Amino acid sequence: MRLFAFGINHNTATVDIRERFSFTETQLPVALQDLKQQTGIREAVLLSTCNRTEVYCGIQEDGSQVIDWFSQYRNTSRDLLNTSLYVHSARSAVRHLLRVASGLDSMVLGEPQILGQLKNAYRIAQKSGTLGMLLGRLFQHSFAVAKQVRTDTAISSSPISVAFAAVRLAQQVFGDLSNRTALLIGAGETIELAARHLHENQLGRMVVANRTLERARHLAMAMGGYAITLPEISEHLAEADVIISSTGSDIPVLLASQIQEAVKKRKHRPMFIVDIAVPRDVEAAAGDLENVYLYTVDDLNDVIQENLRNRQQAAVQAEEIIDTQVTHFISWLDSLGAVDTICAIREQALQQRQEVSDRALRLLKNGGDPEDVIQQLAYQLTNTFLHAPSTQLREAASNGDEEFIDVARQLFNLPEIPPQCTRSETVTKPS
Template identity: 40%
Template sequence: MNLLILGLNHTTAPLSLREKLAFGPEELESSINMIRAMFGAPACGGIKEVAILSTCNRTEIYCAAEEPSAAFRSLQDFLVQSKHVSLTELEEQLYFLVQDDAIRHAFRVASGLDSMVLGETQIVGQMKKAVKTASHAGGLGLFLNQLFQKTYAVAKEVRSSTEIGAHSISLAAAAVRVANRIFGSLSESNILFIGAGEMIELCAAHFGAQNPQKVTVANRTVARAQALADQVGANAVSLAELPEILHNYDVVVSCTASTLPILGLGMVQSAVKKRRYRPIFMVDLAVPRDIEQEVSSLDEVYVYTVDDLGKVVQSGMEGRKAAVALAEELIAKRVEEFKNWFSSRESVPQILLLQKRADDLRMMELEKAKKALHKGESVENVLETMSKGLMKKYIHDPLTVMRNTQSLSEEDYEKVLDLLQRFYHYHGR
């Protein structure tokens, strides 16, 4: 069995491709079931365990599979068919990681080393949600379960023993920084948040600290909007009201799970006219995007995507090189530990076969001993005969191997001899 990861992220693929390959919450379980059903046979990769991590910065499929090369082709075909993209679009953007590289990548992702915001902690929560969904779908087994549990532990250790998250600038903080550049101060600005998830909640906290004049939360479910609005002292509205109220806001921050744009070009053009062409700052943190791409062509609208904000957050990277080096060193050690565990699990079938073989030999000699006792032979003679029989049977296979070493090369002969010597704790020649 092998651990595999097929995916792309903000460093390998542009937003335009990442949004095509994003998996919505409603797709995850069915996709996991489909991959296991379609590619469980060895010829298709022998994929037995599956989890999918899909965020604004990455889409990654984690697997335990028998045949890495076949699994790669199967997963690649699955993305082409299910996401309606061409193989040409994917080939140069995807990464395929096997065993050690897959383990290291999982540890780095959870530790925030592979994030747009170095050291960010939100990714661990996103990974835990992905694992919970995979577990509910029946996609987790021994290997992925162990990988993710170890991954959480490594992420916790990296953050507690290094300064990887020190002085980092979150996407929310970066959005506030850009807004201040545009408006000078947000104290007289009206801010609209579209969505009510964790990212919007984080943004609401950062923008709220700027003491804006008015804050509104819009969501498909008004009750969820109201719950967040109550926390930040805002108003709550439904998405259906956006065309009538959009022009009232100077800053718009959107992050929903919608598969289609929330704010189209026509709606924004209308809002700009009603504002008499005063500027609007729009932050689109969703993947797929909530704001139609054409909106960025309007002179009065400043649209920032996750990738645009990512360039802002890179400013603190230089001062944290030492923390990154320390984190990488720690992860390297934990990868070796996990490899040892994995290797021990791989030898379990052989160990079980060896135990069965020994038990079969034991039962053969035991049956002979019982028959001898039944015939009236002395216990002492029976035990002596049984012990010699066990001894002969247990050393028969190793002796056969040694007698057949003539066909081996000198190097292989030395390996066999060394293994037998270690097996029997014998160090003489």
């Protein structure tokens, strides 16, 4: 069985093409079972996200029939698929999956979400009955490698999104956020991401302010927060340790005078403010106030660019880890080639043992001398087991095949200089 993988992603396919080949979570089990029924397909895992759709298979035949199935199943021409397709097999497939799991093949370098998506694809394949030993071992290995990359490098420690950078800076100012209150102004995508990051970092309390109360409530409820309108901000401003603002307002929604008054009510406890909006939501003069830490989107971009450089350096370390781990997995994969042979040898030896022991038992039941029977048993078992290799070695010697003989010596762990044996001791064909 061979390892085969192919797919499309954000680097090779436009959104409209990715949409044609995407699968919902409910579609995946049916697609997997249909794929498993195709000739030569032993195992399969399907990964489908907004940025990629990939198929991982254990196959007996050429992989082209899997790609044909993929295009036909999505009712799209093979020619169109070929314009965006990448294909990997054996070592290349292992390396690709390890890079995907570690976030090295993502649109955002080092992003952690893909690992959860891979684990979900693994669970779906497992439940669908399409996960076997090969892919099971490969995916488990990829999870372990992703963990090692995140532990041993700084690939995911430096934020490179505006929302993530804002939350990370808040942590640098306050440390533990579990006893802090955050005021989020706006309800767009950036504020939603900031809310999610704060929630994941165990924020104590969240207040969401928006021009439309319904949108604020929708976001606040999802994060266990409290919703207010923009005019109500003044009533809650002094409660906020962290303020993140991103609205579409043409004028500031927070004045320096409002913030100064709030700091007085806070008894000069520090206030951390991130103004992501353009035009700015927070009056620039607020940055001059004592105990107020004001960052604009330009400040965050400087942090993001520095962190991106850090991630790129960490990615070099991650690639080295992956190179090593690919070799480890391939070594295990190569060892599988000997498993069938080992099993066959053991099965043959067990069968020979059974035949010889049955004969010995018959002799004992017929009154044979136990000592003679044991001697015959030992002789016949040795003779039976060594007959085939002895015959093959004689034939190799007559053909001048020294390499075959050297391999046999290694296989049986024979000494460099063989002990002398007489013709009568040479194993003969079993009777």
